[in-house]
């Protein structure tokens with residue numbers, strides 16, 4: 138897919154699993170298991186799908202996956218699986234080197250979105266994974282991530298983002314901005330403080346990277362909100378706002394966490410919002 142002079146490429150960085158109950162909050166299992174069947178430990182299939190935007194001058198990566206710094210114990214809890222996909226293999230397929238990435242837009246700093254931003258080298262030193270890139274994060278999200286609450290601190294690992302500041306490659310953003318002519322960063326606050334959605338639009342064609350606002354196709358109905366969200370009623374308002382924009386203006390959405398559905402079109406009927414088309418970028 139091409140929008141303006143940007144080519145869009147999905148970058149599948151790996152698979153993992155999360156508790157289905159936590160992923161669907163107050164929605165009963167007999168409803169969510171229709172779209173997201175659970176394993177014997179009640180976990181549903183998830184992935185961490187980044188998006189690469191390439192206009193020949195700039196190569197922008199949106200989110201970086203889980204990375205390889207988690208402990209054995211945490212890897213096991215989330216069944217983190219790199220056997221089919223890794224960030225490296227997916228970039229290689231696109232003939233893109235890590236050095237080529239000019240910008241990384243992090244939607245937020247939860248480990249499954251920002252973990253691939255840094256790595257430990259052979260001497261166990263923390264390194265920046267995309268050495269020539271500027272990393273873009275909302276200031277309020279960065280401040281939150283440095284001092285999370287007891288409820289959400291299990292999702293924030295400073296080794297994923299503190300080195301970005303220490304190495305002066307972190308650019309903090311205040312609120313909604315026009316990143317360039319085609320890209321807009323749109324903060325939302327229900328999931329965590331200032332998660333940013335990424336809108337790529339040339340006026341006639343629009344793609345919205347919905348991050349954890351609509352993580353899988355199963356989360357399209359407005360009240361299907363994750364238990365992880367800090368402010369679920371804010372999420373509900375934000376979902377209504379964006380679902381309206383998406384369906385009325387025929388935007389496409391890019392589903393970061395859905396291993397079976399890469400992109401979708403969404404429409405509205407009397408029963409609510411539903412997926413009218415599923416497709417892949419290539």
Ligand SMILES: [Zn+2]
Nearest residue numbers: 245247328349
């Ligand atoms: Zn998240």
